[in-house]
Amino acid sequence: MKLVSAIIKPFKLDEVRDALTGVGVSGLTVSEVKGFGRQKGQTEIYRGAEYLVSFLPKVKIEIVVDDSQVERAIEAIQKAAHTGKIGDGKIFVTPVEQAVRIRTGESGSNAL
């Protein structure tokens, strides 16, 4: 099993979720994060004090999938989250050794 994490633009969340369910991913977990990268932030001005807000709002999606699903999931995310403008985000894949469904105690792929 792998954990596929994707950092995307917030307004793409619904599209990415739909794309993922489209390729058979049945569950995902989302968090609000702030990203720093090539995309430049905004300047805010308050009574003459300027702030360069370098952190931009992003959304992180985490899905744990069977090894066999990884490629499809990455593809689905990339397509749905793509706008072609700087700041579209990243996808990272890390290994998962074990998974448990709390409700039933099932583990491994059955837990997903």
Next chain:
Amino acid sequence: MKLVSAIIKPFKLDEVRDALTGVGVSGLTVSEVKGFGRQKGQTEIYRGAEYLVSFLPKVKIEIVVDDSQVERAIEAIQKAAHTGKIGDGKIFVTPVEQAVRIRTGESGSNAL
């Protein structure tokens, strides 16, 4: 060392924390997340516009523990977070290669 991540129902947080400290886990990190899965979301209605809110509030707990503690931690979480209803959540285990305590510079198991 392993990273044990658990996605649970928010109101179970205090019980899970107590269970984990009960089995010797001395630190944990928590984030508010939104989950999508088998559990169906709520319908919200605003002046005739219906929204199916498919993302539900969940809490993600992350603990890094010694390999020897993994099983006990999983068990503790599963027991404490269990309600038996859909949406109880998941536990995932991933490998950790290194850990450092910022205050002291200690590393490995000593850092936990």
Next chain:
Amino acid sequence: MKLVSAIIKPFKLDEVRDALTGVGVSGLTVSEVKGFGRQKGQTEIYRGAEYLVSFLPKVKIEIVVDDSQVERAIEAIQKAAHTGKIGDGKIFVTPVEQAVRIRTGESGSNAL
């Protein structure tokens, strides 16, 4: 590639970001989390009801870097986030198998 996660005190965020860009890290993702550990929480009192708030506000930084950069990144974080008081936080390193830049489809180190 590795994922370096650091849990730090919130007011250290800007310093850590600067330290990381100083050692060549070009992107990072930040989330607000709550931490539980050795550092003891605060007591809040509301009309005679006392609450020990054991979770403290922390910030989690995640960076994915080339293997060669891991040591430098850890060092940079540790130096910048250090106050010497309990609760300074932890750094964890986990393996990353793949990385994709959504905008271009580049993968591996090029995606970072």
Next chain:
Amino acid sequence: MHKTVLRIGAPLACMLAFVPAVSAADKPQIDTGDTAWLLVATVLVLMMNIPGLALFYAGMVRKKNVLATAVQAVAVAALVTVLWFVVGYSLAFTDGGGLNGIIGSLSRAFGKGLLGSVHDLAKTVPENVFLMYQATFAVITPAIIAGAFAERMKFSAMMWFMGLWLLFVYVPVAHWVWGGGFLGAAGVLDFAGGLVVHLNAGIAALVCCLVMGKRVGYGQEYMAPHNLVLTLIGTSLLWVGWFGFNAGSALASGELAGSAMLNTHVAASTAALVWMAIEWVARGKPSVLGILTGAVAGLGTITPAAGYVEPWAAMVIGVAAGAVCYWASVVLKNQLGYDDSLDVFGVHGVGGILGSILVGVFATRAINDVAKGQPVGLVDGNGGQILTQLYGVAAIAIFCGVATWIILKIIDAAIGLRVTRDEEVEGLDTALHGERVQ
């Protein structure tokens, strides 16, 4: 506001009778109690707008647009106040001579000649207080429209629109109904602004929706109100402030003000309960937004009738308001498919029309003897008043609709009405004002 002030045993009258030496004939007799009430009513109506309306709307948008939505009411207050003082009041409330059917004169431009004067509609109150009171009506009417195009209009275009709409729509319509123009002369009754304020703003809102199109993602994305606590505060301040709006429109402190206040409160409460009940039955749950919207619908609908009808009739009007505005905002809007972000047409426009017609049904000389002893509305035996009211509704709706359309088209051609798609997605707070709520 066309009305005779019913005051029992008025002290002024008796003083005048006994003190002819004070040359009372030339100097207006200011009543400190009436003036105190109008000063306060002015405060209340301004409070309806800032922060009332600002919060009412701000709570219903998405978080990324909360500041941009709320600040509209403030910026409009500033702009309209200046325009009103410079020419608006004068054009609306003075005698226009030959053109008086259509528009007033410039004789009070820049507040000229206010000192020592009273307006004919409020003879016991200094005219500068009357100007201020009317200023708050002029402020809130365009500000109401802003709910229709929330989350997508440029700030610059909004300011141009508000200024032009005030001068070319609000000012003439106020003159027609209250300032001596042809609708007032024809006997159209509008106690506190069912036609001038609510219908007028509602029609303009509908035209704005149609001209500007829907928000990006409308009907697909999650656009639920981000913080109804703000909307609840806003509704509450609208409610309490509306006593200044309706009871203040008696333009004196006395029984008529009391009638208007009682009617306002009963209608708002009834409409809130009716909306709640319908939703409870139809949807299984009474929503907070529904209860709040019902109250506002009741307040808007009773406005033209507040000082003309008996309180039992206010209750009937409240029932009608709750049911009809619910249908307009929930059923009709979805069928027609326009995107009136915050339901300005469904609540204010429909409520204004409904209330203005019901004035023709329920107005009675027992409350306000505007026809000098003759029957006033249908309940008095004068069914014709309903037609007179319909005439007023039609005249203003058509004029406002056309004029609003022209103003929008001109602004669109000149500088564009909408923000870019990217700005809309990003959110107006940062895009237009460089600020955000954390």
Next chain:
Amino acid sequence: MHKTVLRIGAPLACMLAFVPAVSAADKPQIDTGDTAWLLVATVLVLMMNIPGLALFYAGMVRKKNVLATAVQAVAVAALVTVLWFVVGYSLAFTDGGGLNGIIGSLSRAFGKGLLGSVHDLAKTVPENVFLMYQATFAVITPAIIAGAFAERMKFSAMMWFMGLWLLFVYVPVAHWVWGGGFLGAAGVLDFAGGLVVHLNAGIAALVCCLVMGKRVGYGQEYMAPHNLVLTLIGTSLLWVGWFGFNAGSALASGELAGSAMLNTHVAASTAALVWMAIEWVARGKPSVLGILTGAVAGLGTITPAAGYVEPWAAMVIGVAAGAVCYWASVVLKNQLGYDDSLDVFGVHGVGGILGSILVGVFATRAINDVAKGQPVGLVDGNGGQILTQLYGVAAIAIFCGVATWIILKIIDAAIGLRVTRDEEVEGLDTALHGERVQ
């Protein structure tokens, strides 16, 4: 509100003396200044409830219950207004003939006969204004109770409870004290509602806590107020609105209103400082919630006394309010172990009892000559007034306690009082209203 209006050199009096021809004997003499003040006081007391009380409570609950808590005050305002207009006012404030000791008549049901009339308690103000002013008291009293069962009552049960409690508890008690009933006749003094409003709501709140039981997780889970900024706004609006409550209860604009306002402000300020000081010493830190609660305790406690005592006595009452209500809310509640979510009993109930007794101590004819020149309270030399006050406290506490208990039991049997455990855990905003704050 049992009081003689002290007005120095009243203009009306002198006018009447010189103008007998106006047939002043039959027609009530409306004073525009008194009427203006009552119109405004009505606005202020409604604002205390929405948004004041709504926010005061909403800030103290957990975020998942904020909308459900805030909307209670709005829904109660709508419901009570209608009931008050239909029968409540009439039963409370008219002469009940043979039953007058207990209850009034239906002669003013549906606002019948209001026109051209004044109420005996406010002879210079149109009766429809008096009805509206009293409506706001009828609204806020049940709304105060809602803090006791916050975060666990069904919305439907809440609405039934509020309606029944209004008719079967508030209305008779208001009649007993202010409307001509047996307590007023026995000389019980309650200037603005220490008995009728605060004690009454406080006792009902206590019964609600006992009948309904504790919240799930009470004493174990983190239930700290989620946003005290809301509570601070609410307290502030309660404070400023309370001037309408207490100074408005003079039912005229003049020196007595001034005395009531000054006493109110001094007592609130003193109690806030006292609560702050006690907490600072006892806990090491003065909490924001403590300062706010102290102010509300002072406001509640001075209410029955506001128009009877000298301002130095208001300061003494403020000290007592801060200390005693602190003890009741912080010490006593924890010892007894009931879950009064937002301390309605500890603040309003205890404050109401305390203030009502202290009226017997500090009331003086120098401020309000209610006994026609005879001594009023202990400071005037009439210690018996304390017993009279205790009689009023006991009568209302017992009646209210029993009646509230019966109403709750009936509703519980019929439809159940509490939400399910799952709904309580999920939060009332989504469970009851299908909405939430983001």
Next chain:
Amino acid sequence: MHKTVLRIGAPLACMLAFVPAVSAADKPQIDTGDTAWLLVATVLVLMMNIPGLALFYAGMVRKKNVLATAVQAVAVAALVTVLWFVVGYSLAFTDGGGLNGIIGSLSRAFGKGLLGSVHDLAKTVPENVFLMYQATFAVITPAIIAGAFAERMKFSAMMWFMGLWLLFVYVPVAHWVWGGGFLGAAGVLDFAGGLVVHLNAGIAALVCCLVMGKRVGYGQEYMAPHNLVLTLIGTSLLWVGWFGFNAGSALASGELAGSAMLNTHVAASTAALVWMAIEWVARGKPSVLGILTGAVAGLGTITPAAGYVEPWAAMVIGVAAGAVCYWASVVLKNQLGYDDSLDVFGVHGVGGILGSILVGVFATRAINDVAKGQPVGLVDGNGGQILTQLYGVAAIAIFCGVATWIILKIIDAAIGLRVTRDEEVEGLDTALHGERVQ
């Protein structure tokens, strides 16, 4: 407030003329309308402070300091009210005999002798109402200062500072200008507090910044306002409440109150638009905070002039306010480098000075015949008034600056002014009050 009340055909006057028998000579003639307006104005000015100012400031700080910032206005209200009642009012507003140029007497301490009395400045209103009205000014002036040292002062030090500053700075300055002291005698004009309130608070604020130093991280860390919705609510309540402040300062209900209200509204609106326009040109975007700050600058600047100038002059004053306060808060502050957290000096101090000088330019007997028919300001032909005004500005600025500095130094030596660095980093809500907003 030094002014003759312009009332046209005043009913009191004519009654006195015809009814000598009522022994009008000894008993003050209370006017119910004037009294009603002052009662309301009192409510409005208190509402400016809580929740107005509390929210205005709370929205601009970082989230970790929101409660600590907001509660300052509440705690100051409580403290100042008590001090004002005990000695403050008496020292400020009674005749000090031989010392009258400098300070009043203790004859009204603890509200002694209020009953049946009126103050010379408001002869138709009970003195207890006048005391209450003035109490709200005494409350808000120190509360304004708190914006300067927000996010870093100890709560205990803040309370000591406020109490001492009230007694040793506000009270004498109020006496000098309004209470019979040397500045009023010298002809210095200050209608509603440009000198006594805004300049005074602004200078104190500047001294506080200089003595206390900058916030940790100032100029490096992100310190943007965390929630401008709160600031928008606060500004709105300041705006509507300011009508009580300025129009209430007419101390009667009539045309002068109307003039003050109109001037206030026009100046605020104009200044908001000017600040918006400057920022739009200079920065590319009109910020919400800018529009709000512009309005407050306009309100502060018109304050000393509100009841002396014609409305066109109010518009000119609004333009000056927007431009000059923008420059002071945005350009000058950054050049000088002090950390005035919420720009108290730039907005209130500079606005107070500017407005007080412009009184000398625009004051006219047409609005307020304070010089008994002689020319008042430069527009009337009396350029010397500008010098008189400058004299007032200088006297108060110097006294206030020195006295504030001494008070701060004493408190710093005794208990320390600032929280520790760790507490400042942690946030004042938890550090000082053990509470936080979730």
